[in-house]
Amino acid sequence: MQKFLYSVLLLLFLCLAYTLLSEKKGDGIENKHSITDFQKAKRVLKRFYAKVGKDFYCGCDFEKDEEELGRFKINHDSCGLKARKDSKRQTWIEWEHVVPAHSFGKERECWTKPNCESGGKLLKGRKCCTATDPEFNLIEADLHNIVPVPGEINADRGIFPFGEIDGEPRAYGDCDFEIHFKNAVAEPKQDIRGDIARIYLYMEWRYGIPIPEGKRDLYKSWSALDPPDTFEIRKNEIVERVQKQTNPFVDGTLKEP
Numbered sequence: 001m002q003k004f005l006y007s008v009l010l011l012l013f014l015c016l017a018y019t020l021l022s023e024k025k026g027d028g029i030e031n032k033h034s035i036t037d038f039q040k041a042k043r044v045l046k047r048f049y050a051k052v053g054k055d056f057y058c059g060c061d062f063e064k065d066e067e068e069l070g071r072f073k074i075n076h077d078s079c080g081l082k083a084r085k086d087s088k089r090q091t092w093i094e095w096e097h098v099v100p101a102h103s104f105g106k107e108r109e110c111w112t113k114p115n116c117e118s119g120g121k122l123l124k125g126r127k128c129c130t131a132t133d134p135e136f137n138l139i140e141a142d143l144h145n146i147v148p149v150p151g152e153i154n155a156d157r158g159i160f161p162f163g164e165i166d167g168e169p170r171a172y173g174d175c176d177f178e179i180h181f182k183n184a185v186a187e188p189k190q191d192i193r194g195d196i197a198r199i200y201l202y203m204e205w206r207y208g209i210p211i212p213e214g215k216r217d218l219y220k221s222w223s224a225l226d227p228p229d230t231f232e233i234r235k236n237e238i239v240e241r242v243q244k245q246t247n248p249f250v251d252g253t254l255k256e257p
Contacts, residue, residue, distance in 0.1 A: 035243055038130070041141040042095050044242060046072070048235075049148050055093060056147035056192060058175035062093050074150055080174025083152055090152035090172075097145050098196055099203040100159040103210075104139050105129050139207055143239040144247045145199055153177055157186045161212035162196055162219075194226025198249040201256060205248070220256045223249070 035041050049072070053061050060079035062072045072093035074081060083090035105111045105126055116128035129136040153172060156179050163185040168178040176189035188196060197219035203209045211219060228236075228250050236250040248254035 035141045035143065036134070037137045038095075038140045041143055041146055044143065045095065045146060045148070046070075048238060049093075052231075055149050056096070056195075057149045057153055057177045057188060058172070059189075060150065060175075062148070065092075068092075072148065076173075081150060082173030082175075084156065084171040086152045086155065089155060090150050092151045093148045094151040094154040095146050096149040096154045096157070097140070098147060098199045099145050099209060101126050101140055102159040104203070104207060105136055108133060108136055110136060142203075142206070142245075143243055144202055144236070144245075150175075153179075156181075160184045160186045161215055162186050162188055162193075163215065164218070191226060191229075193222035194224075194228065195232050197223040197226075198228070198232075198247060201249045202247040205254065206245070223256055 035044060049062075050064060053063055055062060055074065058079050058081050060081050061075040063075070065071050065073040073091060074093060076082065076090075081090070108129055110116065110129040110133040111125050113128055116123045116132065118128070118131035123131055130140070150172070153175070160179065161184075165178050165180050165183075165185060165187040168180050168187065170176070170178060178187040179185070180187075200211050200215075200219055201223070204211055232250055236247050240246040246253070249256065
């Protein structure tokens with residue numbers, strides 16, 4: 001009986017390993033789930049984070065706003081968050097792609113198409129891809145890559161990669177998040193650096209999106225120094241249930257390349 005159970009477990013493990021290792025990067029994406037666009041992804045995440053109520057970059061509490069339906073309002077006093085310039089945008093939670101849409105869209109035909117028309121409107125860049133490219137929509141909707149953050153910080157970070165900044169003063173109150181606009185780099189707090197690294201590794205493994213030039217060793221070190229915590233592991237499990245795809249760098253089924 002014991003030998004039989006061992007054989008069954010071994011078979012299940014081999015099936016899982018085969019599934020993970022046989023994924024092809026960038027050669028077309030299997031639609032395994034119902035989250036097919038960014039708007040649906042945000043609705044799913046809003047339900048999840050409504051119970052959690054902490055933003056990713058600063059750890060601020062937030063809750064549903066009774067006047068602005070569908071939006072989450074940040075409690076600045078809970079984390080000492082301040083606006084750098086745009087106090088209105090810094091009031092709200094926005095849904096940030098850790099690996100920016102520009103990184104997985106800029107090489108696509110829809111992003112650079114000169115005459116993109118949909119619904120009688122001329123569109124460019126990301127808007128064209130959203131309207132015309134189902135594969136782009138699937139990547140854009142991947143729940144592993146989307147986190148809630150303060151609106152102004154989302155805007156300021158833009159498409160900058162993450163890195164380390166020497167002596168950069170904080171511009172967002174007590175929030176430990178710095179941006180060096182001249183050098184085009186953003187520095188997150190230490191206890192989410194591993195999370196960010198594993199998201200970049202996942203997006204490269206899953207979709208073939210290259211890690212920013214010169215950042216691979218840094219992100220690998222971040223992942224080692226900041227291993228998955230309880231929240232990251234739990235979120236990974238929930239996302240896997242929804243979109244039938246784990247981040248194997250979180251659950252340990254794959255190691256950093």
